[in-house]
Amino acid sequence: MxxxxxxxxxxxxxxxxxxxxxxxxxxxxxxxxxxxAKAGAGGKAxxxxxxxxxxxxxxxKPRAAGREARESAAPAAPARRPAARKGAxxxxxxxxxxxxxxxxxxxxxxxxxxxxxxxxxxxxxxxxxxxxxxxxxxxxxxxxxxxxxxxxxxxxxxxxxxxxxxxxxxxxxxxxxxxxxxxxxxxxxxxxxxxxxxxDLSFIEKVNFARQMEEAGYDRAAIGDALAADKTLVSRMLAVAAKVPAPVIGAIGAAHGVGRPRWLELAALIEGRDPEDVAALVPAVAGDDPAGRFDALLAHLKRKAAAAKPAAPRPEALEIRAEDGAPLAVARRAGQGGRLSLALEAGAGFEDWLLAELPALHAKWKAGQGS
The missing domain is CATH 3.90.1530.10 (Conserved hypothetical protein from pyrococcus furiosus pfu- 392566-001, ParB domain)
Structure with missing residues (x-):
């Protein structure tokens, strides 16, 4: 067609x-x-x-309709009867x-x-x-x-x-x-x-309908015609359908008010997981209605992802001492850029002197690099 x-x-x-x-x-x-109008012509409505x-x-067996007034006394030619059909x-x-x-x-x-x-x-x-x-x-x-x-x-x-x-x-x-x-x-x-x-049809219900049409062999033009959606919207709906498994959608429900960005956020969290296992989580995380079930599942998966993510290693501290062995500063390197932070011990203006001397110290270091 x-x-x-x-x-x-x-x-x-x-x-x-x-x-x-x-x-x-x-x-x-x-x-x-x-x-x-028929009654006025001699029949009954x-x-x-x-x-x-x-x-x-x-x-x-439809009820007989009122007949029109007979046109003349002359007998009309008999109407041809359609061939009778038998059975169902x-x-x-x-x-x-x-x-x-x-x-x-x-x-x-x-x-x-x-x-x-x-x-x-x-x-x-x-x-x-x-x-x-x-x-x-x-x-x-x-x-x-x-x-x-x-x-x-x-x-x-x-x-x-x-x-x-x-x-x-x-x-x-x-x-x-x-x-x-x-x-x-x-x-x-x-x-x-x-x-x-x-x-009252939610976004994910339309996504689910588009997914069923695609699985039944309809092309995207037909899906767009059926849902009165343009090609871009059809592509977005099918992208969500491809990333959020049907068992998870069925377990959550219509989830009115939850749009495409949040469904894609959920899709990123369930990527690589068994769809049936994720669907089984829905009753466990509660939620009184479909939107509540969505929110509860999303929050649960976010907590799981945060717990599984390894904490960034704390930079190793380097203690700096004066010539006489007195604590002078604690230095830490952070990041790939070689950022250095110093925690100086309270002294008689040493921190101010150091800040003032940094350009000269850097020049001395640079001159040594060239030798």
Missing amino acids: SRKTRKSMLADLMAGGTQTEGADAARTAGATAGGK QPRTEEIDAAPGATA VGAISSAVAAMRANAVVELDPNAIHAGGLSDRLEDVQADDAELRRSIRAHGQQVPVLVRPHPGTPGEWQIVYGRRRVLAARDLGIKVKALVRELDDEALVMAQGQENAARR
């Missing part, structure tokens, strides 16, 4: 598939207006939402045709399965409970997007909206869905576009 074709497909898909809460109201208003039993092999393939074809005629359908959430790539690193129980409470009180305002399951007739794969499907399953209700016939690449592209539009 060319990049131009992919972008056109994504634009069409996201325009029709990504809904806002106001979109349901607009759809309802449009359906009502259309129904009134019918609702556009259709309930589908998603059991394998079941055929969707025919049932699914009928269901898909019905879904196209009815934009939003209701599906059994137990017949919807995981699809595409993993986008979230964890589920937040409090957020899931709030979503269930909202759907119980106000209904599902935004439909999910699914495709027909490629391996199980009569069932579906989620493209996006997984949390809404799980909430509907917990509540024992049908889930409102949009259905699109998507191949694997189109599924991943749609999933990535929806992820890129989220405000």
Whole structure:
């Protein structure tokens, strides 16, 4: 699939598939207006939402729409009936045709399965409970997007909206869905576009999604299209993915608020270590949430690195004595530049005299060097 074709497909898909809460109201208003227009022509308006039993092999039966006024008494030529399709393939074809005629359908959430790539690193129980409470009180305002399951007739794969499907399953209700016939690449592209539009998806979750796309064989242009990211950002995300092993990312979690520089700092500290060993450290170093786990692991590895680093050797002290054996000074050499420090014993102005005589002493030494 060319990049131009992919972008056109994504634009069409996201325009029709990504809904806002106001979109349901607009759809309802449009359906009502259309129904009134049909009623004025002699028919009765019918609702556009259709309930589908998603059991394998079941055929969707849309409700009959109101008919237009009969045009004349003369009998019309009989319409050609399409060839009947038998079995599961025919049932699914009928269901898909019905879904196209009815934009939003209701599906059994137990017949919807995981699809595409993993986008979230964890589920937040409090957020899931709030979503269930909202759907119980106000209904599902935004439909999910699914495709027909490629391996199980009569069932579906989620493209996006997984949390809404799980909430509907917990509540024992049908889930409102949009259905699109998507191949694997189109599924991943749609999933990535929806992820890129989220405000709550963390940097490392996007990195993890990019890593999965690369491992699945997608090139960087496709990854950029899916995540709405330019080539530079894609390269930076994949650089982090290459340096921070997946087990460590999975053990830490989403870590909202932790950006690329700090993940690279962690990567430098775990370089050369076994990823599973580092991941096993995460529960041991505590941290109440993913960001806290990141901070705790980073601090732990910094302490380990500091303890393992050998201390710089203290320069050896040279004690200087006067001709009569009295302590005169303690000298130390430091660094590669030959820096010399003197700790002079308290004397009757000797330190001032020495400072004043240093140029002459240096000249005398230099003259001796030339002989």
